[in-house]
Amino acid sequence: MKEPVKACVVGAGLMGHGIAQTFAQAGHQVALFDIDEKRRELALSRIEQNLQQLGEEPSGVLANISLCSELSQAAADVDIVIEAVSEVLGLKQEVFEALSHLAPSDAILSSNTSVIPITAIGEKLDDAARSRLVGTHWWNPPHLIPLVEIIRTEYTAEEVFNATFDLMASLGKKPVKVLMDVPGFIGNRLQHAMWREALHLVTTGVCDAETIDVVVKNSFGLRLPYLGPMENADLVGLTLTQQVHKFIFPHLCNDASASSLVDELLDAGHQGMESGRGLKTWSHQQAVSLRHQLSHRLIDTLGANDNNK
Incomplete structure (x- = not known):
């Protein structure tokens, strides 16, 4: 995967804002999408507070983050999408059905679900999209906890699995490979x-x-x-x-x-x-x-x- 990458984070709440922060701190451009305007604006203030706690100047990191009110805008021309919406299977399936058409055909599609099998999330996708779908389970608070569980399904392409692992490591995270898509993964x-x-x-x-x-x-x-x-x-x-x-x-x-x-x-x-x-x-x-x-x-x-x- 080329460097720097452009990431799309879907959902600006509890996990999404910290995931966006991590990419932005690593120098990557991030499109942060949420349908709720207040949640989008709150995300920036929470990121700013996080950075101040870390003793970092917020302005440079915040400059790497673009707030988006339209999913089509957020997902355009990105290398990876990280979904961080509510833990509702039907909602996640709808999000990935949309992303499979809105994101570039070679973009990695990843879910931050903490317990739902990735296979179930992707069951309505075509084979090409399912091959690009992988789990990336971050831990709260995501800008501080090192672990990210990388989960593959029987449909996930090996190059997608490995590229996602390498990308998380490049962000300073401690990724682990989950070789079987079981509910709840490992942690x-x-x-x-x-x-x-x-x-x-x-x-x-x-x-x-x-x-x-x-x-x-x-x-x-x-x-x-x-x-x-x-x-x-x-x-x-x-x-x-x-x-x-x-x-x-x-x-x-x-x-x-x-x-x-x-x-x-x-x-x-x-x-x-x-x-x-x-x-x-x-x-x-x-x-x-x-x-x-x-x-x-x-x-x-x-x-x-x-x-x-």
């Missing part, structure tokens, strides 16, 4: 397996939600940046690992349905931080403070990692 399957067990422990009265977070943050959570689960298994030895698993696996939650606790909270209007209550109770200041701390700790951690290379 979210691991993350939500833990969430399922955490919700089960709360629902069955073993502990409250606050205790879950205290345990994770003050035990294995401290090790995770330096010691992955496979490394940890080898570190303690596979004999011990197998002994522990034989005892504990039969006792772990294996529910195939979503948590009844979350259903009850949603029915009561408790949606999380935005509503002031979810699994825990949140003031506006607590929610703002948590987001602020997260951003700064990620910046500090990533900066320390760069200095130790």
Whole structure:
């Protein structure tokens, strides 16, 4: 793929603005599309705040971003499209049906879905378009979290898969190849397996939600940046690992349905931080403070990692 590239990001919300920022910071031109004018304008202010947190001058990066109110304008003459709209299969299918006609015939078509199989998203496309469709699952906040999961389907051309991987690496990301298109890919399957067990422990009265977070943050959570689960298994030895698993696996939650606790909270209007209550109770200041701390700790951690290379 030629350098610099021209990218189109579809959706300027939670993920889209940070993805656009990452391309723009790398010196690429980005067309950022959203049907909502307020969301488009808010995206620029959020990017500016992100850059100020990083200690970077915003003007040069913002100059690389063009806001678009028409998808046809945003997708014209681009090398890659990254879709970042709501997690609704039908909506994503409609977006890619349109993009298959509006974007250049050699442009990479990619979805930032976090759980929906890429094969399902592309099932209404013709063979040529399906060969250009690949998953690029970024993590929130996308301008800070290094990982991008690159997901291929049985239809994805090998050159598209590899070119997307190389492009993400050139942006300073840590891409990984997901060789089979399974729901949730890798990271979210691991993350939500833990969430399922955490919700089960709360629902069955073993502990409250606050205790879950205290345990994770003050035990294995401290090790995770330096010691992955496979490394940890080898570190303690596979004999011990197998002994522990034989005892504990039969006792772990294996529910195939979503948590009844979350259903009850949603029915009561408790949606999380935005509503002031979810699994825990949140003031506006607590929610703002948590987001602020997260951003700064990620910046500090990533900066320390760069200095130790």
